[in-house]
Amino acid sequence: MQTNIDSKVILITGASSGIGEATARHLATKGHRVVLGARRTDRLEKLAGEVRSDGGVAEYRALDVTNLADVQTFAEFALEKFSKIDVIINNAGIMPLSPLAELKIEEWNRMIDVNLRGVLHGIAAVLPHMTARKAGHVINLSSIGGFHVWPTCAVYSGTKFAVRAISEGLRLETKDIRVTIISPGVVESELASTITDPATQAAMADYRKVALTPDAIARAVGYAIEQPTDVDVNEIIVRPTAGAQ
Numbered sequence: 001m002q003t004n005i006d007s008k009v010i011l012i013t014g015a016s017s018g019i020g021e022a023t024a025r026h027l028a029t030k031g032h033r034v035v036l037g038a039r040r041t042d043r044l045e046k047l048a049g050e051v052r053s054d055g056g057v058a059e060y061r062a063l064d065v066t067n068l069a070d071v072q073t074f075a076e077f078a079l080e081k082f083s084k085i086d087v088i089i090n091n092a093g094i095m096p097l098s099p100l101a102e103l104k105i106e107e108w109n110r111m112i113d114v115n116l117r118g119v120l121h122g123i124a125a126v127l128p129h130m131t132a133r134k135a136g137h138v139i140n141l142s143s144i145g146g147f148h149v150w151p152t153c154a155v156y157s158g159t160k161f162a163v164r165a166i167s168e169g170l171r172l173e174t175k176d177i178r179v180t181i182i183s184p185g186v187v188e189s190e191l192a193s194t195i196t197d198p199a200t201q202a203a204m205a206d207y208r209k210v211a212l213t214p215d216a217i218a219r220a221v222g223y224a225i226e227q228p229t230d231v232d233v234n235e236i237i238v239r240p241t242a243g244a245q
Contacts, residue, residue, distance in 0.1 A: 037063030
């Protein structure tokens with residue numbers, strides 16, 4: 001672990017796997033204090049233990065981003081542990097793609113709840129604290145699906161376009177809080193495991209052959225955080241060199 005005199009307190013949602021886990025490990029090695037949230041506390045406990053074994057600082061708490069009160073309690077937990085919140089990374093997301101004609105309405109609503117409301121809940125939980133401190137950094141995970149729409153991606157892309165719009169609105173409304181959108185292309189993660197439509201699942205398996213490893217996105221997040229406070233990296237797109245999209 002590096003010694004970092006500018007050690008930040010960083011909240012990460014969806015930290016139990018994929019991009020969230022990789023980001024937690026990367027930031028901890030830079031000397032930041034990470035607060036991990038997800039539903040699977042067994043994974044969070046293991047991750048926090050490994051971070052601590054490597055000399056880092058990590059705390060964790062069960063978190064359901066679809067529940068505003070739970071997200072607010074998550075932020076309060078971080079304040080109790082460290083007395084401040086410097087950064088929140090709204091990373092939790094799901095991607096059960098399917099053609100609209102399949103009418104998987106419960107899956108549509110779940111994507112809206114996690115991918116969109118979850119981001120809004122994260123912002124709401126930290127914004128009063130950051131506004132009072134006149135300092136902070138909100139990092140929202142969008143997607144290449146926030147720039148383009150493909151068949152089966154209508155609802156998913158809708159949530160990710162919305163994340164970009166909300167992030168830009170927050171940036172315009174604040175003078176002291178940095179706002180960054182990270183938009184990954186295809187990345188190795190558990191996102192595809194939420195797809196229940198067989199044809200879409202088969203197509204996604206082929207698409208993901210050139211997937212990046214999650215640490216590529218973790219490094220992009222780290223880059224945005226490490227900039228001087230007067231520098232706001234607004235958007236980063238990270239895609240596989242060999243990827244079509």
